[in-house]
Amino acid sequence: MAVHNADIAAAFEEIADLLELGDENPFRIRAYRNAARVVGGLSLDLAATLAAGKDLPKLPGIGEDLGGKIHEIAATGTCKLLEKLRGRFPAGITDLLRLPGVGPKRVRALHEAKIDSLEDLRRAARAGKLPKLPGFGEKTAQRISDAAQAQLGATRRFKLAVAAQYAGPLAKHVGGVVAGSYRRMRDTVGDIDILVASDEPEKPTERFVGYPEVRAVLAHGATRSSVRLASGIQADLRVVPKESYGAALHYFTGSKAHNIAVRKLGIARGLKINEYGVWRGAKRIAGEAEQSVYAAVGLPYIEPELRENQGELEAARAGKLPQLLTLADLRGDLHAHTKATDGHASAREMALAAKAAGLQYLAITDHSRRLAMARGLDVRRLEKQMAEIDDLNGELSGITLLKGIEVDILEDGSLDLPDSVLKKLDVVVAAVHGGFKLSRARQTARILAALENPCVHILAHPTGRLIGEREPYDVDMLAVVREAKARGVALELNAHPDRLDLNEVHCRMAKDEGVLVAIGSDAHGVDGFEVLRYGVGQARRGWLEKKDVLNTRPLAELRRWLASARR
Ligand code: DGT
Ligand code: CA
Numbered sequence: 001m002a003v004h005n006a007d008i009a010a011a012f013e014e015i016a017d018l019l020e021l022g023d024e025n026p027f028r029i030r031a032y033r034n035a036a037r038v039v040g041g042l043s044l045d046l047a048a049t050l051a052a053g054k055d056l057p058k059l060p061g062i063g064e065d066l067g068g069k070i071h072e073i074a075a076t077g078t079c080k081l082l083e084k085l086r087g088r089f090p091a092g093i094t095d096l097l098r099l100p101g102v103g104p105k106r107v108r109a110l111h112e113a114k115i116d117s118l119e120d121l122r123r124a125a126r127a128g129k130l131p132k133l134p135g136f137g138e139k140t141a142q143r144i145s146d147a148a149q150a151q152l153g154a155t156r157r158f159k160l161a162v163a164a165q166y167a168g169p170l171a172k173h174v175g176g177v178v179a180g181s182y183r184r185m186r187d188t189v190g191d192i193d194i195l196v197a198s199d200e201p202e203k204p205t206e207r208f209v210g211y212p213e214v215r216a217v218l219a220h221g222a223t224r225s226s227v228r229l230a231s232g233i234q235a236d237l238r239v240v241p242k243e244s245y246g247a248a249l250h251y252f253t254g255s256k257a258h259n260i261a262v263r264k265l266g267i268a269r270g271l272k273i274n275e276y277g278v279w280r281g282a283k284r285i286a287g288e289a290e291q292s293v294y295a296a297v298g299l300p301y302i303e304p305e306l307r308e309n310q311g312e313l314e315a316a317r318a319g320k321l322p323q324l325l326t327l328a329d330l331r332g333d334l335h336a337h338t339k340a341t342d343g344h345a346s347a348r349e350m351a352l353a354a355k356a357a358g359l360q361y362l363a364i365t366d367h368s369r370r371l372a373m374a375r376g377l378d379v380r381r382l383e384k385q386m387a388e389i390d391d392l393n394g395e396l397s398g399i400t401l402l403k404g405i406e407v408d409i410l411e412d413g414s415l416d417l418p419d420s421v422l423k424k425l426d427v428v429v430a431a432v433h434g435g436f437k438l439s440r441a442r443q444t445a446r447i448l449a450a451l452e453n454p455c456v457h458i459l460a461h462p463t464g465r466l467i468g469e470r471e472p473y474d475v476d477m478l479a480v481v482r483e484a485k486a487r488g489v490a491l492e493l494n495a496h497p498d499r500l501d502l503n504e505v506h507c508r509m510a511k512d513e514g515v516l517v518a519i520g521s522d523a524h525g526v527d528g529f530e531v532l533r534y535g536v537g538q539a540r541r542g543w544l545e546k547k548d549v550l551n552t553r554p555l556a557e558l559r560r561w562l563a564s565a566r567r
């Protein structure tokens with residue numbers, strides 16, 4: 001069975017969780033979390049590399065011990081340490097640890113009260129036992145039991161970049177394409193929908209249910225099957241005859257709301273539209289290609305990312321579909337870190353990697369001093385870095401580094417570094433990294449205050465969400481977007497697949513209000529630019545065009561914008 005990077009990352013996360021429960025050395029815990037992040041974000045397939053007899057590449061923060069664990073997990077899907085730790089705690093306990101507001105201390109308190117799973121927690125909450133536990137209290141107990149309730153009700157969704165590791169190889173194995181929310185580039189997907197065009201459906205079906213990663217076959221029919229993979233993700237397969245391929249691709253790409261709206265347009269024209277084609281009575285009039293389905297209802301082709309029934313059909317009819325941004329439109333990247341703070345590579349290495357990724361410019365935006373954990377820069381270290389970047393620009397060709405900072409927005413809305421030094425930078429990216437729990441009014445006021453500082457060019461990851469881990473903070477986004485407009489500030493769409501923040505709704509809001517969006521990789525290492533494609537996917541879901549995105553501009557034009565913005 002193939003072990004994917006996401007599986008290795010998940011094993012390291014679980015080890016870190018269990019070590020945390022065991023109250024182990026925080027440095028050791030952090031090393032595993034770091035390893036999970038590094039491996040999870042890697043494009044090179046580690047298990048395949050090792051299986052081919054090649055060496056493990058040098059990975060930041062991963063020495064001999066962790067490297068050995070990677071070998072072990074790649075070969076067996078697990079490792080001795082993980083199995084040993086699992087043996088010490090009940091199986092459902094890591095679910096508790098992942099609840100917002102629940103750390104190892106509270107989980108230990110729960111464990112001592114024999115509450116070892118979400119189910120146990122729900123039962124204990126119903127019986128009114130939670131507030132009596134040490135360190136809980138009424139309010140906390142309520143919050144935690146609500147969170148547990150939400151977890152139990154929610155079917156698990158997978159981040160797009162995680163699903164990609166499983167979907168790509170599986171689709172290839174059965175000779176099909178991935179449709180569904182995955183093709184629409186949703187930030188998370190509920191399951192993987194695979195479509196195959198074939199007149200011999202038993203062949204792809206047998207390959208599908210026989211895929212080595214399949215743990216359970218949930219349905220096994222002539223043209224539709226369903227499985228659960230070892231990673232927990234579910235996959236659906238549909239096989240249709242070749243002449244139905246376009247209609248089926250349209251149907252299984254969705255969204256459901258878009259399909260229903262298209263079908264209605266068909267009905268108005270006396271047509272029936274289903275996954276086998278477009279029909280007038282018993283005659284199939286279209287369906288071989290997706291394009292033909294739209295043509296049958298008098299519309300131009302609509303890109304998958306737009307298919308949410310959010311006005312795309314009206315825009316198509318009016319000839320007003322956006323010319324969606326493409327990855328090739330990006331000229332540079334305005335958010336990246338180096339090992340001066342929590343990145344893993346030098347400014348020079350990052351510059352060369354950005355160049356290799358086809359970019360013309362890269363802003364180095366390390367953290368500011370407040371983020372002590374990331375060894376944030378103070379004025380002295382920042383000035384040293386600025387001089388280093390000037391030197392690098394003197395010697396590098398084909399890539400330009402911009403001097404920048406990701407400066408912390410403090411709780412009162414002031415910035416973590418004085419204007420006197422911010423003014424000397426090419427680009428100032430401001431961001432919230434703490435105080436997530438402020439009230440909506442205070443959080444909004446804080447961010448608006450930061451936007452008022454004329455040094456600020458870009459507001460990074462504007463809602464602070466971490467998909468599946470941390471909810472966005474409570475902030476009035478329309479007020480933020482309007483203030484950004486008034487101050488000539490761009491809003492970042494952070495392309496990291498854990499963030500994708502702005503979301504698509506906010507992207508569209510920015511566009512409607514005339515605010516530029518900057519797509520930033522937030523790269524922490526040389527392979528950090530690959531995530532830009534997820535940022536572009538989300539931007540496309542938000543209807544963004546080349547002109548709406550700041551870093552599609554050539555360097556000279558960008559420099560003019562940076563220098564002139566509302567000054
Ligand atoms: P997900 O998996 O929750 O991330 O979202 P989707 O959009 O991939 O949804 P899924 O996997 O349930 O179904 C795949 C596509 O199949 C969906 O986007 C549209 C189509 N579909 C599913 N059920 C229906 C339905 O009842 N009516 C219509 N018209 N289309 C449907
Ligand atoms: Ca799906």
Ligand code: CA
Nearest residue numbers: 191192193236
């Ligand atoms: Ca499905």
